[in-house]
Amino acid sequence: MRTYERFPLTDIESFSYFVVRDRGRAVAVLPVSLLRGLDPLRQLRARYPVTGEERGLLSHVWHCYDAWIPGASTPAHVAAVTGAMCDLARDLGAAWYGFVNVPAGSWLREALLAEGFPAHHIEDRYQVDLRGMTRVDDFIAGARPTGRKNYRRNGRRAADAGVRVRVAPPRDVDLAAVTALCAATSKRHGTGGYYPEELFTGFVTALGDAACVIEIHEEERLVGVAVSLRDRTRFHAWACGVHYDVGGNYSPYPLLYTTSVAQALAEGRDTLEGGRGNHVFKRRHGLTPLALDACLLPARPAR
Template identity: 65%
Template sequence: MKLFRYFVVRERGRAVAVLPVSLIDGLDPLGQLRARYPLTGQEPGLLSHVWHCYDAWLPGARHLEAVVDAMRELAGELGAAWYGFVNVAHGSPLRESLIELGFPAEHIEDRFRLDLRGVTDHAAPATPRGRANLRRNRRRAAEAGVSYTVRPAGTADLAEIGRLCAMTAAKHGSSGFYPPELFAGFVTALGDLAQAVEVLQGERLIAAGVCLRDRHRFHAWACGVDYRVDGRFSPYPLLHAATVEQAMCEGRTLFEGGRGNAAFKLKHGLVRLGLDACLLEV
């Protein structure tokens, strides 16, 4: 990552649209673009938000054309080879507007969400097999001395949570998303917008998630799991169940389950939402 910039469109001095952008050395850290665009993935790119944000959007969308013009100009000044938006929700107004401005829209990934309205049991949205697995897994975990805690993320051991997140992400080639000091500083700065959900066996942390909250949604933003446990259970379903339960306790209407791990999430009632990249060469 080279730098961040923020575009602000103003009318009579009042901000009417904003967009964070990042200049990335090697614009394809997850390997999702090179099969869809004529690039190697190592080129510098000026992109919307950052790759770890799965919810790209533009407050003040009617000013998109002005923002895109500014992006193109800045990309040229900074020596970027490509510019545009990643992680744009399929079917969103932003995607349709970008297509109208000449951007291709290429599917790169899926994110998953769960509508919590009317849900009274975390296992209820799952398939019959998924519900049985969740309940059996939780029973076995209780027998193995597993406990759960939820607390403001800034009070948790963020170094250990970050280590778990990086260890899990390394399996997908993206451990660099969790530089220890930056991760801890960012999460701490979020204050009460961030919650830590922790799963412990005895005193050892075996799974943890940092969850972000807005007015209606509860985001399972980052998680890490250590599968080296004592007993016949899996930590990840425990973390998922505890996170959904916390979202329900807080009265959130929508649980955002993040990207990837489609088989598990579909089995447990989450719905797929496609994400696209909309990029142009400079």
Template identity: 85%
Template sequence: MRAYERFPLTDVESFSYFVVRDQGRAVAVLPVSLLRGLDPLRQLRTCYPLSGEERGLLSHVWHCYDAWVPGASRPEHVAAVTGAMRELAAELGAAWYGFVNVPSGSWLGETLMAEGFPARHIEDRYQVDLRGMSHADEFVAGASPRGRKNYRRNGRRAADAGVSIRVAPPSETDLAEITQLCATTADRHGTGSYYPAELFTGFVTALGDAACVIEVREGQRLVGVAVSLRERTRFHAWACGVDYEVGGNYSPYPLLYTTSVAQALAEGRDTLEGGRGNHAFKLRHGLTPLALDACLLPV
């Protein structure tokens, strides 16, 4: 959160932090951000009556795809947070307030709906349960038959093309080059501004050991990259970039996933978070979808 506050990757006007206390003891917390243009990924305007350019007070940040209220264990904890959000949104002149990227069917989602928030599906994120696995080959074996063949064929072709793969801390990489590849890839989907160059470089640098970078190179040329985030039990393939103009008949994208799984297993994580979008590939190649909802109300 410190890194994101120093280097906000979207148009954040201000950050606030709620702490819910019960007899002086902190029982729940929630970071929120006031955005100028609350829909940078263009996902809300398809299911809510808004243009996307409105100011909104949202849970945490769009770059986090896992909304929850840390510590909350009772509905009144969530009610305290949403009440404070509504008051702050009105004070700041926001048009909307609420949560994005709430796992569908989660306790938080059900609690918000009981409070009158609608739940609108906006995207899916993808995961791999690594428990019981010891090698990335077991992940490949769990893909569909077509996915398994593609993983193995793609690996052979990449080896024939002389591709090299390395995992490195951000400090040992060219983050400007990495940012450009991520932004170019996102621009294919109309969201290239999601990776502003100076802010993205600063953010990843500020993460320190909480981040690592997986690079795929053909010769000296960067053709694939994943900026990955670490936490206690999960390894996040968080931001990816791919150059499809490669010399061999392969794709760097599957290589990023098999390497991410191998790295997560090496670090003892029990879940790989595979990010949002690219549904056809992920469903075919062994990742499990988790639906994400937005729960918003007008101020």
């Protein structure tokens, strides 16, 4: 959170932090951010009457795809947080406030519905349950038949092309090249501004050992990258970029996933978080979708 404050990857005007206390003891917390342009991924304007350029007070940040209220365990905790968000949104002049990337079926989603928030599906994120797996072949075996064949065929072709794969800490890689490849790939999907080079390189560098970078090289050329994040139980395939005009008859993209699984297993993680989007590939290749909702309300005007 300190790193994102130093290097905000979207146009954030200010950060705030709520702490809910019960008889002086902290029982729940929530970071929120005031965005200039509340819809940088263009996922809200089809579900809400917004242009996307409005100012919005949102739970955490768009680069985090896992909304929750740490510590919250009762409806009273959620009511305290949403009431504080409403008041702060009004004081800051935000047009909307609420939560994005709320997991469908979660306790938080139900509590927000009870507080009067709507819930609109905006995207799916993808996961792999690694418990019970000991090697990458266990993961490949869980893919659909076409996905299994593609993983194995793609691996053979990449080996024939002399592809090299490396997992390294951010300090040991060319982060400018990594950022450029991530930005170029994101641009193909209409979100090219999602990885501003100076901020992105600063952010990944400052994360230190909380991040690692997977690189795929064809001879001396960087053809695939994944910036991955770690928490106590999960390995996050968070941002990636690939060249589509490689020399061999293979794709760097499946290699990024098999390498991510291998690294997650080596680190003893329970879950691989596979990020959002690219639905056809991920469903076919062994990742499980989890629907994400936006729960937003218009802010009351200041009196």
